[in-house]
Amino acid sequence: MDGIRRKSRDVLMVGIFGSAGIGKTTIARALYDEISCQFDGASFLANIREVSKKDGLCCLQERLFCDILLGGRKVMLLRRDNLMESKFCTKKVLIVLDDVNDKKQLELLAGRHDWFGKGSRIIITCRNEHLLLRHKVDESYEFKKLDGLEALALLCHHALTEEQSPFKRFLFLDNIRARCENNPLKLKVAGSYLRGKEDANWEIYVNSKFLKVSYEDLLEEEKDIFLDVACFFQGECEDFVTKILEKPDFSAKQGVQVLSNRCLLTISEGKLWMDNSIQEMAWKIANKQAQIPGKPCRLWDHNKILHVLKRNEGIHALIEGISLELSKSKDKKFSGEAFSEMDALRLLKVFLGSGCVNDKETYKVHFSTDFTFPSYDKLRYLHGHGYQLDSFPSNFEAEELLELNMPCSSLKQIKGDEIHFPNLIALDLSHSQQLETISNFSRMPNLERLVLEGCRSLVKVDPSIVNLKKLSLMNLKGCKRLKSLPKRICKFKFLETLILTGCSRLEKLLGDREERQNSVNLKASRTYRRVIILPPALRILHLGHCKRFQEILKLPSSIQEVDAYNCISMGTLSWNTRLEASILQRIKINPESAFSIVLPGNTIPDCWVTHKVTGSSVTMKLKNPDRYNDDLLGFAVCLVFAPQAERPQLNPEILCELKNFTFFYSCGEDSVDEFPESDQEWGNNSTEHVWLAYRPHARADRCHPKEWNHIKASFEVFDCVVKKCAIRLIYK
Structure with a gap:
């Protein structure tokens, strides 16, 4: 594979193909670890076959973008069109696409050579050479099985301790190597099983099915x-x-x-x-086990599940787990009789595959109106997409239940006397459009995560929620009929994230001034509130598109991120000397913590910059590089931007490149698609805004040379015009 290491300015796509388990991923990982430091950015996307099936290709695109430009820091991309080719074409990158099995994966992740900068290397592993030929890779290598000596060395590495000699067990080792057909995965499994075992176990293993023996052990x-x-x-x-x-x-x-x-x-x-x-x-083991009387049964094949649920074959009482993907089944009408007999059920998962996200509310599971759950003593996980009944059965008790997910359900209300979930940690009823109330949260005292996103009929949050001492996440995004929250909603000592985005009728949010054990993230974009009293320990504050928002009575010192994009009525939180000084002081107290703020305005603060220009890039000469590197805390950048007149942008995405060090920020937080009426309700924004960001020097150390004589910052705001920009170096 000399082409991968060759110092050429050409963009090379190299394929490695071969059967499963022979070590393609291992060799790709070794190459990646060896040469990744030679590139401007690098990404290793493992298990693409499974990840794309589970999470979709958009998730992989997002991961690739974050790895290459942001050093792995995760962000949600609102815009993906032409993003790869437009952002990677100037960078020398190393990308490994591991276990590819579909041409669409290659088309979206590494479509053409001109997507990438000169000297880039794209490594693709797959089982089928035809896939590589269709994508027109530059070089392809068939990765064959190890030869005898290589296979023995790998087996010895996993099977023998430092005190054990391979010579005394040579015949055993060679027989096992032959049984494993020199397949690296099989050799690893065999060696891991044999490590530390007596010679008698080795003899048994030689004459056995090695994978099955490893399981039986x-x-x-x-x-x-x-x-x-x-x-x-x-x-x-x-x-x-x-x-x-x-x-x-x-x-x-x-x-x-x-x-x-x-x-x-x-x-x-x-x-x-x-x-x-x-x-x-x-x-195979699970299938055989299910046929043995008295043995537990696990069901994951949709045809088998439908067959079992429609016919009483005497195994219902032995079923411990069911995983049914809705998109594979046309007939989804079930009676409650089969479920009523599943006393051993631990896991029930009725879900949608990644390819059905656009039609998620059309998939329903239809139960008969007399459907009842038994009192499940062992049930710990229940995911039921599209639950069709409007309430839980009155006898539904699951004392061991830890997670209950019922997105896109037809539930209208959850009454406290209908449920008893003393150990429940997570409750997700997102996009249950008819849900109006949940009463008596005291019936789930250990709840940590509550997700009610998209419950557009929800009118109130029951006051008993303030008794949930362990609640860390509450997501009420898109609850458009919600007018108020219980007083002291922020009193939870462990609350980390409160999401109120799109709660357009919510008028007030009153924080709690009591001492907290941790700081909180508050996301409240697209709401109509005028006043917020914030908790003293606030880390993230999102208020994008809150057009009636006027003031924050106090900005906590713990703040790391403020997004007030398109808050056109804002008064007191505008640029002023006190705010500028407090931000600078915060940075010097905690220089390892990043900071970002977006506000309406058109002026770059004078005290914040040493170099500012008109346009989208600024270059700054350094007079004393040695001292600069010793004393530098970080970089502060600032720009003024406005949407293009012909393409007003509700959610600009800002990209700032500082040599090989990249800032990325998405204003306004949410995609327009999540709020289809937003164009009329919120209007198009044409206001100028100021973005100021700070990143600590430590994040850039691996990218930059020790001594510089200049530094250049370039800015791009998608579908917007950058009018001014500036840079400042923050010293100790």
Whole structure:
């Protein structure tokens, strides 16, 4: 693969193809780790086959943008059209697209050579060479199985401790290598199983099906986790899965770590992944297990699920988990009889695949009107997209339930006497258009996350919510009929995020001046309130498009981000000497913390800049580079921008490039598509705005040389005109 390392200014696309489990990802990762420091930006997109299926290609585009331009810092992109080619074409980048299986993935993530700057390298791993040929890669390599010596070395690395000699076990090792067909994944699984085992176990392993033996060697609790991940939780976050699978006498986190050590699953960026061949083995085990009388049953194939739910075959009482993707099933009418017998049910997941997000409210599960849930003693996770009944059955109790998700349901109200969820951590009823009230939150005292986004009929939040001592997230975005919130809504000591975006009838929000243990993020764009009294520990404040908003009575010292884009009635929170001085003081007290603020206006504060110009870029000469590098705390940039007359922009996205160091900021927070009537209700904005941002020097150290003689900042605001810009270096 010399072409990848070759110092050429050409853009090269290189493909690596071969069968599953032979080490394509491993070699791509090794190349990435070896040469990534030579590029302006780098990104390794792993498990594209599974991630695109679960989260969609837009998620991968967003990840690629953030990795290349923002060093991995996550943002939500409102505009993606031509974003890759327009932003990457001047940068020398290294991108690895791992486990690609569809031409659309390549077209959206690495469409053409001219998307990327000179010297860029794009590495693609896949099983099918034809996919590479169709995409016209420059070079392709077939990654074949290891030869005998390489395979033995890999097996010894995983199977033997430092004290053990490979010579005494050579015959065993060579037989196992042959049984594994020199396949790296199989060798890793075999070696991980054999490590520390007595010679007798080695002899048994030589004559056995190695994957099955590795499974049989697990504890019963570890086997359950293995099968649950394979059937229900591929690609899910480790923290979420371990919470759901935790048992009083067994740590799910410890069990996941054992599976990882045995190479039966991998943990990548906090998510659980299982190789296809291992997952297929797990499915076979689960299917066989379901046919044994008295053994638990897991259902994930939609045809099998529909067959079982329509026919009483005597296995309902043994079903522990169901995962049904709605988009694969035309007939979704169920009676309650089958569910009433599922006393062993732990996991119930009725969901939409990533390809159905645009039609999510058209998918419903139709239950008969006499539908009843039994009192589930073991149910810990319930996700029911499109639940069709207008209330929960009166006997619905699930004391072990940790997470309840029912997006796009037909629920009208949830009465306190209908439910009892003492251990519930998360409740998501987003886009339940008919939901009006939830009463008596005391029936779910351990709730940490409450998501009611898009519940347009919600008229009030029950006052009992203030008794939820552990609540950290409350999302009321798009609740358009909501007029008020309970007093002291911000009293929760652990509340981290309060989202009120689009609550257009909400008039007041009163904070709590009591001491808090942590700071809070408040997102309240597109509301009509005039006055806000904020909690003293506020980290993020979003007020975009609040056209009637007039003042904030106090701006807390803990603030990191303020977005007041298109707040045209704003009075007291305009640029003034006191505000400028307080921001500068905040930066010097906490120089490692970034800061950003957007306000209506057309003047760059004089005390904030040392170099300002008309236009979209500014260059500043440095007189003393050595001292500059020793004493520099960070960079402050500022610009004045206005929407283009012919293309008024409700949500500008700002891109600032400081050599190889990039700022990105999205004003107004939300996509116009989420508020279809916004053009008439909010009007088009033509007001000039000022954006000021600070980033600590530490974030740029890996990108910049130790000594500079100048620094240049370039700005772009999509569909807007940059009128002025400025830069200042903040010293100790």
